[in-house]
Amino acid sequence: MNAPSPHTNAAEGVRRWKPSPLILGTAALHGGAAAAVLAQPATWPWAASGVVASHLVLTAAGLWPKSALLGPNWTRLPDTSGGADRRIALTIDDGPDPEVTPRVLDLLDRHGARATFFCIGDLARRHPQWIEAMVARGHAVENHSQRHRHTFSLSGPGALRQEIEVAQETLAEISGTRPLFFRAPAGLRNPFLEPVLCGLGLRLASWTRRGFDTRERDAGKVARRLLQGLAPRDILLVHDGHAARSADGRPVVLEVLPKVLRAAAAAQLQWTTLRGALAAQAVWHEGERERPVPGGGRHPPFDKI
Numbered sequence: 001m002n003a004p005s006p007h008t009n010a011a012e013g014v015r016r017w018k019p020s021p022l023i024l025g026t027a028a029l030h031g032g033a034a035a036a037v038l039a040q041p042a043t044w045p046w047a048a049s050g051v052v053a054s055h056l057v058l059t060a061a062g063l064w065p066k067s068a069l070l071g072p073n074w075t076r077l078p079d080t081s082g083g084a085d086r087r088i089a090l091t092i093d094d095g096p097d098p099e100v101t102p103r104v105l106d107l108l109d110r111h112g113a114r115a116t117f118f119c120i121g122d123l124a125r126r127h128p129q130w131i132e133a134m135v136a137r138g139h140a141v142e143n144h145s146q147r148h149r150h151t152f153s154l155s156g157p158g159a160l161r162q163e164i165e166v167a168q169e170t171l172a173e174i175s176g177t178r179p180l181f182f183r184a185p186a187g188l189r190n191p192f193l194e195p196v197l198c199g200l201g202l203r204l205a206s207w208t209r210r211g212f213d214t215r216e217r218d219a220g221k222v223a224r225r226l227l228q229g230l231a232p233r234d235i236l237l238v239h240d241g242h243a244a245r246s247a248d249g250r251p252v253v254l255e256v257l258p259k260v261l262r263a264a265a266a267a268q269l270q271w272t273t274l275r276g277a278l279a280a281q282a283v284w285h286e287g288e289r290e291r292p293v294p295g296g297g298r299h300p301p302f303d304k305i
């Protein structure tokens with residue numbers, strides 16, 4: 001069997017939206033509250049409190065970037081080797097930036113590393129040559145919305161879809177490949193996002209660890225946050241756009257990346273893109289289905305051996 005290339009769209013397509021347990025619970029609570037008030041109008045303060053509380057929980061889940069309470073969310077790479085995986089992913093957000101991105105690309109080349117760039121559609125339109133360079137140099141281009149608005153997580157389903165779909169079209173046109181992953185601006189979202197992503201064939205990705213390199217001016221501190229406890233299957237987050245500057249005016253990320261790339265090499269970790277990990281996951285699950293069980297029958301899919 002041929003492994004799908006990380007740059008094919010084998011995994012593309014509309015995913016079926018399955019409401020998360022929290023969403024189902026909230027819907028049930030709303031129905032229960034309405035029924036209670038109809039049956040016994042005096043219960044309305046209790047019913048209203050329950051509904052308000054459920055909205056607070058939903059809001060909190062959306063403000064927590066690594067939460068999977070609103071739907072699936074990649075916070076680590078999937079295990080595709082029964083625990084023997086040595087792969088990690090570097091994700092680079094908020095570009096392309098005409099000053100920083102070319103230097104990031106050179107650093108990655110020098111260390112033979114592949115990265116996933118979560119790009120902003122408007123910036124891609126302004127600097128298409130750096131999107132083309134990412135692809136030509138073996139990296140993946142994914143969707144980080146069209147305008148990176150700070151009000152993104154306050155948008156309704158129509159506005160969310162518009163913002164993501166325009167970026168999807170922009171990035172597909174310039175890179176030649178449709179993005180497969182989406183990262184929300186600042187990692188903030190709301191319950192409408194997951195059904196929109198399903199409709200566009202996108203998966204939500206956040207991260208395992210980040211260095212806060214848009215705010216922190218000390219490259220050593222950023223590198224420590226990224227490297228402390230670094231483990232296989234981690235997803236790291238840095239930025240080529242909105243990069244903080246060190247005291248001498250240099251973008252912090254350019255001092256951080258060599259430290260991170262050297263540490264990963266010393267730990268014998270290998271860089272992969274998120275779409276590379278997605279393709280490996282598809283092959284792994286396929287192998288699990290095909291692997292015969294001694295004595296006949298087949299393993300259930302996803303069963304670890």
Ligand SMILES: [Zn+2]
Pocket residue numbers: 093094144148184185186
């Ligand atoms: Zn961002």
